Amino acid sequence: MAYMVPDTIPRRATAGERILFESLKDHLPSDYIVYYEPEIRGRRPDFVIIGPDLGLVILEVKDYIKSTLYQVNHDEWTLRNTAGELITTKSPLKQARDNARIIENYLKKDKNLIQETGSYLKFPYGFGTVFTRLKQEDFIRLDLYQVIEPQFVLCRDEIDPDEDGFSPDILRDKIHEMFTVWTTRKTILTDEDIQAIRFHLFPEVRISAEYRTPIQHQDQLLLSLHNIKTMDLHQENMAKQIGDKHRLIRGVAGSGKTLVLASRAKMLAKAHPDWKILVLCYGIPLSRSLKQMIEQKLDEPDDLMDLINAEATNPIKASKIEVYNFHEWLRNSLHMKDSEIPALLDKVYKNEAIVPAYDAILIDEGQDFEPDWLKLLSFCLNPDTQSLLLVEDRAQSIFKRKTSLAQDIGLDFRGRSKILSINYRNTAQIVQFAWDFYQEHSQLKNKVQDGSIEGVEIIPPQSTKRKGPEPMIKGFRDIQEEMNFVSKSIICLHQQKNIPFEDIAILYRVKNSYRISYIDEIKHSLNEHELPFTWITENAESKRNFIRNERTIKISTIDSAKGLDFRAVFIINIENMPFSLEEVEEREVSLFYIGMTRALEWLFLSYSGESKFTQYLDEVSRKRKEQPSSHKQFG
Structure with a gap:
């Protein structure tokens, strides 16, 4: 079964396109x-097929019937429309060929996708036509195979399983034969090749890549890309198929929820340049990171060759996207505090107040938004678009929501929800370790469910196959000894594992106790070891000025690190968890x-003390000692 993007065909599709979609x-x-009707270089080919042993094939789909055809030749077809009028259009095969050549010429700009000798793509590409309402006997009777060779045609009885004589093998074979250039050397596309093709053709799926200086080659500038990263196919499907109007995405930690949201923001800005778009989250550091992510996506040209053109401009750059954390938006747009929201809502209900209007609202960390916040935002949403995207993970909830989304916003998300259950961020060891802890301590473990999203509170994560060391657990006599270990470990990671300082974070629960200042000990140890650092959560200003890529170790409270990730994370003084002054232990979990x-x-x-959580960690350490060979450690 092939992977379809989107995974269900839109309602606007013709009956014939639906049949072909399901057959493929x-x-x-x-x-x-x-891909069904992807936008590529300003065009929308009907179907694009990418396969490791296939290469790339473009299909043009037509629902012509016999009476539609008036006069045809290799270049132009004259058709009779439903009103009886005659119209002339380009030959379907020529349409498919033109789309294929545009894609070919664009992919050839990347030297990693062309043959080592010559200027051809290193994989085959082809094109063909599909006539969903004409059978092979119709083509023979109308002599249409003289205009389009059988090699480039799929008829109704070749794509529809309900037709006599349909054969899956013939369908696959004909798609494999839709090539004009053959090579004796069989090229199998690697995962990296396919990722590179998706990277070039679909800018919205890009995460990152290293750009190397373009080189001159046979009168053509070629761009060399390395360490290409694109959205996983499931994430891409999610971003592209969110659809119109209100949608809910629930995902596990590390599943790319924020990435999907940022990609969706760019897609909306590109499709509706006149729209006013609002992006909100709970935490200030995440809002800064999210803003930088969206700006990077907006600034990046669709055509990567524009990177070498200083005058290249991106029309999306001027789009009206506002990115804030909720309280900042409230302060800037409504000049009020959240305690004043109930009074404002009362006025809005009575049509006595006007609130800012947005054509689309996208909310990250939705599980931490109060019901009144969501109600207020629902009044700010254009009723004609109803374009609301809410992204959440109940396992990361630090504030208990008391009512349902339908009650909060007045919108029913049943049938409009999607799940991202695969954790792409963490190694399998970290995913399993964190989830084992959560299941052991969470009072919501009875609400963990697989399957349908309806009513699901907590989604169990599925890890990728990426492996790494087991999380390291260490107890110490005091915070000074603990921080000495942390600093030396950071030096080791930086020098031996080549981990940049900006990819390292130290997280803490509380900054001081009645006996000691933990934050002073952190800073003292880092200074003593001459390690650069930024204390993100020192105050509101430091949160607002947070720059993710600043070349320093990041120090933050745990809750302010939501939505962020780092290659190496140190969680210190865990003896302060669960925090004694926190009434709800579930929040600590x-x-x-x-x-x-x-x-x-x-x-x-x-840790350098004892608590319920450190007792759990001590027990994990004890079990590890009984099975030491199964745990890869740091060093």
Whole structure:
């Protein structure tokens, strides 16, 4: 079964396109990707098929019937429309060929996708036509194979399983034959090749890549890309198929929820340049990171060759996207505090107050938004668009929501919800460790469910196959000894593992106690070891000035690190969790889970005292000693 993007065909599709969509989905191999009407270089080919042993094939779909055809030749077709009028259009095969050549010429700009000798793509590309309402006998009777060779045609009885004579093998074989240039050397596309093709053709899926200086080659500038990263196909599907009007995405930590939201913001800005778009989250540091992510996506040209053109401009750059944390938006747009929201809502209900209007609102960390906040935002949403995207993970909830989304916003999300259950951020070891802790301590473990999203509170994460060291657990006599270990470990990670300082974070629960200032000990140790750092959560100004890529170690409270990630994370003085002054222990469970899932590769858990959580960690350490060979450690 092929992977379809989107995974269900839109309602606007014709009946014939639906039949072809389902046939390709059911009968092509599982490592094939099929795009329906993707936007590529300003065009929308009907279907684009990418397969490791296939290469790339473009299909043009027509629902012509016999009476539609008036006069045809290799270049132009004259058709009779439903009103009986004659119209002339380009040959369907020529349309498919032109789309294929545009894609070919664009992909050839990347030297990693062309042959080592010559200027051809290193994989085959082809094109063909699909006539969903004409059978092979119609083509023979009308002599249409003289205009389009059988090699480039799929008829109704070749794509519809309900037709006599349909064969999945013939369908696959004909798609494999839609090439004009053959090579004796069989090229199998690697995962990296397919990722590169998606990177070039679909700018919205880009995460990052290293750009190397363009080089002159056979009168053509070629761009060399390395360490390409694109959205996972499931994430891409999510961003593209969110659809119109209100939508809910629930995802586990590290599933790319924020990435999907940022990509969705760019798609909306590109499709509706006149729209006013609002992006909100709860935490200030995440709002800064989210703003930088969206700005990077908006600034990046669709055509990467524009990177070498200093005068290249991006029309999306001027789009009206506002990115704030909720309280900042409230202060800037309404000049009020959240305690004043109930009074404002009362006036809005009575049509005595006007609130800012937005054509689209996208909310990250939705699980931490109060019901009144959501109600207020629902009044700010254009009723004609109803374009609301709410992204949340109940396992990361630090504030208990008391009512349902339908009650909060007045919108029913049943049938409009999606799940992102695969954790792409963390290694399998970190995912499992964090989830084991959560299941052991959360009072919501009875609400953990698989399957349908309706009513699901907590989504169990599925890890990727990416492996790494087990989280390290260390107990110490005092905070000074603890921080000495942290500083030396950071030096080791930086020098031996080549981890930049900006990819390292130290997270804490409280900055001081009645006996000691933990934050002073952190800073003292880092200064003593001559390590650069930024204390993100020192005050409101430091939060607002947070720059993710600043080349310093980041120091933050756990809750302010929500939505962020780092290659190495140190969670210190865990003896302060659960915090004695916190009435709801469930919040402490969520916080610790959040902290652990900030780590991409390396997770260090340390403490110099005792608590319920450290007792759990001590027990994990004891069990590890009984099975030492199964745990890869730091060093």
